[in-house]
Amino acid sequence: MLLLTQFVALPLFLYARAYFAAGSAYFWPLAGFLLAGLNALFLSADLFNLYVTLELLGLAAVGLVAAGGGAQQVAAALRYLFATLVGSGIYLLGVALIHGAYGTVSIEMLTPLVHVDAPRAVWFAAGLMLIGLMLKTALFPFHYWLPPAHGGAPAPVSALLSALVVKASFYLILRLWLGPFAALTTAAAWLPAIMGSAAILWGSWRAIRALRLKELVAYSTVAQLGYLFLIFPLLGADQLALQAGGMQVVAHGLAKAAMFAAAGVVIQVTGRDAVADVAGIASRLPVTLFAFGLAGITLMGLPPSGGFLAKWLLIDAALVRGRWELVTVILAGGLLAAVYVFRVLRQAFLPPPSGERRRVARRPVAMLEWTAFALAAASVLVGLRGMEIVRLLGAGA
Amino acid sequence: MSTGLVFACAGALLFAMGVAGVVLLEHLLRRILAFNLMGSGAFLVLVGLAQRFGIADPVPQAMVLTGIVVAVAATALALALARRLFALTGGYTLSEDGDD
Structure with a gap:
């Protein structure tokens, strides 16, 4: 995933350099933030770190969408912001419940702890975390924010968002699904x-x-x-x-x-x-x-x-x-x-x-x-x- | 029921109210406030659940601190965007596009 990120990002940055030849003061720092968030997300190994990187990613992405500056872009960015905030908020509540149940948020330590007969709070937490992430991945009923945000942003931004940012939360879903929650999720596949x-x-x-x-x-x-x-x-x-x-x-x-x-x-x-x-x-x-x-x-x-x-x-x-x-x-x-x-x-x-x-x-x-x-x-x-x-x-x- | 658990339940309640606010309200400022309510609820759950046996655990408190920083940053961004939208359109509501 890291490799893919860099492979897609490099040509896009070359593209953006030419696209923003007129100069866009906001694009570069925000894109740097975005890339930092993505890389951190792929390398993190505990649930709370993942929350922080998710937020970093979300905020940078929202900033990029708004960088266009028009009323439509700002409205799309705000809608995107609320979607991503609710998504990561729900995820955070899940993390809180997991921590309450097991006293740890390390993915590695959680994996052997979670069984099918886990307390109800853990089931609930797993559901919350997965729903939060699906909201951020724009899976079907939660996709409403994606077209205005991706369609309204400047082209290099849309490309970054569509190619990488939504994949980050999908990657997380997959990782949680196969990792800590493997015992719980088979029933709901x-x-x-x-x-x-x-x-x-x-x-x-x-x-x-x-x-x-x-x-x-x-x-x-x-x-x-x-x-x-x-x-x-x-x-x-x-x-x-x-x-x-x-x-x-x-x-x-x-x-x-x-x-x-x-x-x-x-x-x-x-x-x-x-x-x-x-x-x-x-x-x-x-x-x-x-x-x-x-x-x-x-x-x-x-x-x-x-x-x-x-x-x-x-x-x-x-x-x-x-x-x-x-x-x-x-x-x-x-x-x-x-x-x-x-x-x-x-x-x-x-x-x-x-x-x-x-x-x-x-x-x-x-x-x-x-x-x-x-x-x-x-x-x-x-x-x-x-x-x-x-x-x-x-x-x- | 220990105090920690009371806090956690209150947190869950706040969180639910916050989500409802973000989803249902129209005015942007209210939605931003609702988001903050939601965040605070999650933090209360985090700290409350960890303390339900009466022993304070520093790890979730550190997490909440980080979370608060993130929430402040998010709120700042949301407010900046809301002001920009107000400057551009003169309103504090997102117009529904009618699709979906």
Whole structure:
């Protein structure tokens, strides 16, 4: 996870340097904070430290969303702030109950202590912590804050948030699920799967209907996050589902960063944000559109991309467990993703509306285009070297 | 019921009130206050539960101290954003977009 963070963050920072050429005083310190929070979160080993890093991450992310400065961004940031505060507050109450029950918050010491016959307070605490984290991951019923926040923020910020920040709390859920709460959670594994399925269908539907380009990409994040939660009922000794989840995190992180980056270039060049306005960019921004398309391939799960590998492993795991309904959802999700990606691509190849001669306002900055392209290419290429990555993930887990 | 447990129960009650406030209220300042109430509730539970056998434990108190710092930072950020929103729109409520 650390590796992924740095891999995604580096090109994005290069991208941001070019994007904010005019100067944004707030972006750099906040992005530094964000990265510090992420790294600390992946390295922490006790529940309370995790709370502090979660808050650090949340506050930095809110600051980044608000850095745009407009009324809409500030409103989105405030909504995001309340969501993340409630999420981590609920998590904190869970930590308090755990500490009250066992007198320790170290994950390592808790793991052998928690049994199926644990006191009711512990069950309650586990539920609270997981719900708090799901709120921060924007799982389906709690996703309301994500599209305005991610869609309204400047492009490099959206990319950072979608690719990394939501993954951090997912990583925590997975870690708690497999670690201290493993004894408690097996009974409730279908719940995240149902919510994940609903997220895939609803997120894709909203992405298909979205009018603005970044809104489309943000709803696609909601949908792709759903896949991550499908793995919970499939977790087992054979590690298939875990590998699928890890692969999906990597592939989606890279692809979504690329997609937001590409969307940022399009918006900067055309000066507009509507999906209908991308008409004609195919001839003007070939590299960007190619990056968008490659990222789309990963999201749809076409071979040989990383997304394909993730979905393949996921379907494999579902078949091994005989969970046909999950296979259906995964396949339907892929089709819906194809619909919203092609919606953009189709528009892009249409000729620009004849009446108005588009002001070719700004030449695209090469740095912006190529970093987006590099991220997208990486998201596809991880599929080719998939087994090495899966092994690396296995070593890290 | 020891004093610690009383504190913990009061904390849980405060926490529930805080969550309800953040979710249900409209005015931003009230929601920020409700968030603080929520945080205080969680801290009370943390300290109260640790003290229910009458022995003070320094670890949760240190945690609460850290938590208070975090809560102050969060409140400051929320207030700054709320002021900015007021300057931009002249209101202290988040307009509902009507979706979801």
